Amino acid sequence: MLDLALLPDGGISWLDGSGEHADVVLSTRIRLARNVEGYAFTGRAREGERLRVLQSVRDAMPHVASLAGGVVLRVDELAPNDRQLLHERHLMSKELAGLETSQGVRGGAAVVLAPGVGVMVNEEDHLRLQALRSGLELGDAMAAVDRLDRELGSRLPYAFHDDFGFLTACPTNTGTGMRASVLIHLPGLVLTKEIAKVLAGLQTMGLTYRGLYGEGSEVLGNFFQISNQTTLGRSEEELTDHLARVVRHVIQREHEARRVLWRDAGYIIEDKLWRAYGTLRFARSLTFDEAMNYLSGVRLAVGLKLITGLSVYTLNKLLIFCQSAHLAYAEGRALTESEANLARARYVRQALEAEADPLA
Amino acid sequence: MLCEVCRERDASVHLTQVVDGEVTLVHLCPKCAAEQGVETTVTTSPKNVLGEFLQAVQQQANTAQTDAVRCTYCSMSLRDFRATGRLGCSRCYATFEQSLRELLRRVQGSAKHVGRRYVAPEPTILARATTVGELRDRLRRAVENEEFETAAALRDQIRDVE
Numbered sequence: 001m002l003d004l005a006l007l008p009d010g011g012i013s014w015l016d017g018s019g020e021h022a023d024v025v026l027s028t029r030i031r032l033a034r035n036v037e038g039y040a041f042t043g044r045a046r047e048g049e050r051l052r053v054l055q056s057v058r059d060a061m062p063h064v065a066s067l068a069g070g071v072v073l074r075v076d077e078l079a080p081n082d083r084q085l086l087h088e089r090h091l092m093s094k095e096l097a098g099l100e101t102s103q104g105v106r107g108g109a110a111v112v113l114a115p116g117v118g119v120m121v122n123e124e125d126h127l128r129l130q131a132l133r134s135g136l137e138l139g140d141a142m143a144a145v146d147r148l149d150r151e152l153g154s155r156l157p158y159a160f161h162d163d164f165g166f167l168t169a170c171p172t173n174t175g176t177g178m179r180a181s182v183l184i185h186l187p188g189l190v191l192t193k194e195i196a197k198v199l200a201g202l203q204t205m206g207l208t209y210r211g212l213y214g215e216g217s218e219v220l221g222n223f224f225q226i227s228n229q230t231t232l233g234r235s236e237e238e239l240t241d242h243l244a245r246v247v248r249h250v251i252q253r254e255h256e257a258r259r260v261l262w263r264d265a266g267y268i269i270e271d272k273l274w275r276a277y278g279t280l281r282f283a284r285s286l287t288f289d290e291a292m293n294y295l296s297g298v299r300l301a302v303g304l305k306l307i308t309g310l311s312v313y314t315l316n317k318l319l320i321f322c323q324s325a326h327l328a329y330a331e332g333r334a335l336t337e338s339e340a341n342l343a344r345a346r347y348v349r350q351a352l353e354a355e356a357d358p359l360a
Numbered sequence: 361m362l363c364e365v366c367r368e369r370d371a372s373v374h375l376t377q378v379v380d381g382e383v384t385l386v387h388l389c390p391k392c393a394a395e396q397g398v399e400t401t402v403t404t405s406p407k408n409v410l411g412e413f414l415q416a417v418q419q420q421a422n423t424a425q426t427d428a429v430r431c432t433y434c435s436m437s438l439r440d441f442r443a444t445g446r447l448g449c450s451r452c453y454a455t456f457e458q459s460l461r462e463l464l465r466r467v468q469g470s471a472k473h474v475g476r477r478y479v480a481p482e483p484t485i486l487a488r489a490t491t492v493g494e495l496r497d498r499l500r501r502a503v504e505n506e507e508f509e510t511a512a513a514l515r516d517q518i519r520d521v522e
Contacts (some may be wrong), residue, residue: 043444125377154481171460232464232471233471314455
């Protein structure tokens, strides 16, 4: 079993509830797709080529200040639950973790985890550099990933084309290779049914949205990942500035929706949210979807100041730690679905008991 | 059809204007349309655009010789690209430059990178092992593709470096 103490900050400093608008925005992520010149892209490379790409990253690491104190984890050497766990922590994609049904783990797949930044190696592109931050912190995330990019790019030759920019396996990433995304909690807009309009609006502004785990994942617990759709024809700064402007606008709309809900249906909302809290506090078995939905309710209740004494950090941690691989890790063994539901309810109950009692 | 304003991007907004009783049809790309204050509610997700393009490539490939063109480095063809939606290596961008320029314009609304520029480090800074490894990969590919002249040249290069 993977020793999580080896990971810098346990890989979860992005949960700490710091950063702008942390009650609404769970996290900010910026990733840059890069390929190393001289090798076929991951999907077409031989295992030997992929291993050499990984070795070139290892060789570069001592010269890359951003990766100081980092660890390299060979994904193809990790147990399935550990791979799932790193995916649940948003430290690597489903594809890299080999959790896509169509294919297993690729030889040479690895993840470099350093304080505040990471590199996925041999994902769809050779390198996926990323920075993850708590709250709405596009500037900080960009500065960190840009520094890593410059340091690594001065040791490894990236594939770059004068007209097309950074070359990637999928043409939808070519150019800046950048995807900036913000994971945002929008229960107010969902409850007032304004969400469809907001999401349609995003698309007309060159942005797109996904579920909690990125591409192809469903929307759970009213969490949406908003990101730039295109990567060519605009600079990195233009893309992130535009995203920041739109996200601030969405946050404003969310707050307005919450005010309307509270004004027009205060007692219904109050009842619904306390029921959510009651279920989490006392239930003996919880499915993951149930937990997500009730946690969404409690998060809204904290935002409305209906429930006090619960920190954003606790709420964030609950989202991550009540996932199945985290529960199995805590129990030290594989769990059946019903065992996981019991363990989940127990974990949530204990976490809420440890916090100040909102009824006191 | 190209946008009548920027003449760069594809026109997907077709606007019927009535000015002084005269009806004119204006074709704009979404960006220029937005700049002119035209609201568009219909959008296509990039996946669909990519799908459409890949279909177009398929039709082209069925009739023309484009299908026969293979990347000299990874030997990918447009047919392979159509099947996976992924390119094989950085040199594919040069091999299929024309098709890709059109694809990027459709999918991304532009085919011109304006973001960060990049200059690769001097080869001397790179570890020699990497270079030999790269040459060996190319040699293996050259042999597989029966490009024996290239293979001979690569063998000499490897000997020189070693």
